[in-house]
Amino acid sequence: MTFTTARRVAVAGASGRMGRMLIEAVLASTDGVLAGALDVAASPAVGADATAFLGRSSGVPVTADLRAGLAGCDVLIDFTRPEGTLAHARACAELGVQMVIGTTGFDDAGKAALAQAAEKVAIVLAPNMSVGVNVTMKLLELAARALGDGYDIEIIEAHHRHKVDAPSGTALKMGEVIAEAQGTRLAERAVYERYGHTGERPAGAIGFATVRGGDIVGDHTVLFAGTGERVEITHRSGSRAGYAQGSLRAVRWLADKPRGLFDMFDVLGLR
Ligand SMILES: NC(=O)C1=CN([C@@H]2O[C@H](COP(=O)(O)OP(=O)(O)OC[C@H]3O[C@@H](n4cnc5c(N)ncnc54)[C@H](OP(=O)(O)O)[C@@H]3O)[C@@H](O)[C@H]2O)C=CC1
Numbered sequence: 001m002t003f004t005t006a007r008r009v010a011v012a013g014a015s016g017r018m019g020r021m022l023i024e025a026v027l028a029s030t031d032g033v034l035a036g037a038l039d040v041a042a043s044p045a046v047g048a049d050a051t052a053f054l055g056r057s058s059g060v061p062v063t064a065d066l067r068a069g070l071a072g073c074d075v076l077i078d079f080t081r082p083e084g085t086l087a088h089a090r091a092c093a094e095l096g097v098q099m100v101i102g103t104t105g106f107d108d109a110g111k112a113a114l115a116q117a118a119e120k121v122a123i124v125l126a127p128n129m130s131v132g133v134n135v136t137m138k139l140l141e142l143a144a145r146a147l148g149d150g151y152d153i154e155i156i157e158a159h160h161r162h163k164v165d166a167p168s169g170t171a172l173k174m175g176e177v178i179a180e181a182q183g184t185r186l187a188e189r190a191v192y193e194r195y196g197h198t199g200e201r202p203a204g205a206i207g208f209a210t211v212r213g214g215d216i217v218g219d220h221t222v223l224f225a226g227t228g229e230r231v232e233i234t235h236r237s238g239s240r241a242g243y244a245q246g247s248l249r250a251v252r253w254l255a256d257k258p259r260g261l262f263d264m265f266d267v268l269g270l271r
């Protein structure tokens with residue numbers, strides 16, 4: 001992928017699973033420049049070169065000092081934890097640095113804080129940066145609208161043993177897309193847990209089921225269970241590369257945006 005003009009990119013969570021994937025993707029891009037790398041103060045990576053894990057030197061040190069890490073950067077790509085991303089967003093808003101945020105697990109107050117930061121700088125926020133997942137969301141919109149209320153909806157997701165939030169941000173977004181396509185709100189329909197004598201399935205419920213194990217990168221299936229037939233729409237990620245490439249598309253798309261909160265539907269023209 002190429003940026004229209006070279007963009008100076010910082011990566012937060014530089015030693016994380018996505019952080020490393022993103023650093024590799026920025027280095028491999030022809031006109032993106034790795035200009036900053038952030039991690040928590042306790043991380044053993046702090047002080048080391050951001051590309052030491054690749055056995056090479058970039059001259060960019062990993063730092064926990066936000067001002068130092070963001071100095072001279074155009075955009076921060078952030079896949080960390082909600083509390084980290086919110087601190088980064090405050091710094092980015094103050095310093096005029098754009099953001100691409102893949103972190104999941106924000107509560108309503110966190111989402112509101114990001115919307116506030118987006119009044120100062122342009123931000124792309126999406127629980128899944130993969131092109132395939134976002135196209136799958138559009139298919140779900142179509143299916144939900146066309147199938148209507150005769151089909152019971154269940155969202156099943158599976159991820160690796162290290163994932164800390166559930167259901168995944170992607171599963172929640174799929175639920176929101178489906179609920180909105182049917183003129184409703186997810187909060188009124190979501191069933192996150194079942195145990196013991198649950199009684200019959202409530203009409204209109206959107207159920208969630210979570211699987212955690214091994215090194216599963218990320219699988220999502222939405223089941224529309226009707227009478228005499230089932231529709232299943234599945235996306236499986238086999239690698240994290242798709243998340244990184246989607247993030248770089250967002251970096252490029254943001255280049256001429258002064259401020260505002262956007263998502264991957266905006267980036268990919270899926271609105
Ligand atoms: N939108 C998308 O396409 C995708 C989103 N994700 C999401 O991205 C996030 C990160 O995932 P993943 O890379 O697997 O996680 P990792 O745990 O591998 O990496 C997280 C990184 O963030 C750092 N970190 C932890 N807490 C903070 C904090 N408070 N402030 C700053 N940095 C912090 C970690 O440091 P340390 O290890 O030292 O604690 C680590 O470097 C998750 O929310 C995940 O759901 C993941 C994949 C795709």
Ligand SMILES: O=C(O)C1=N[C@H](C(=O)O)C[C@H](O)C1
Nearest residue numbers: 104127128163168169170218
């Ligand atoms: O933690 C992960 O790994 C992933 N998190 C995102 C989510 O919560 O939806 C995206 C992807 O599924 C991988």
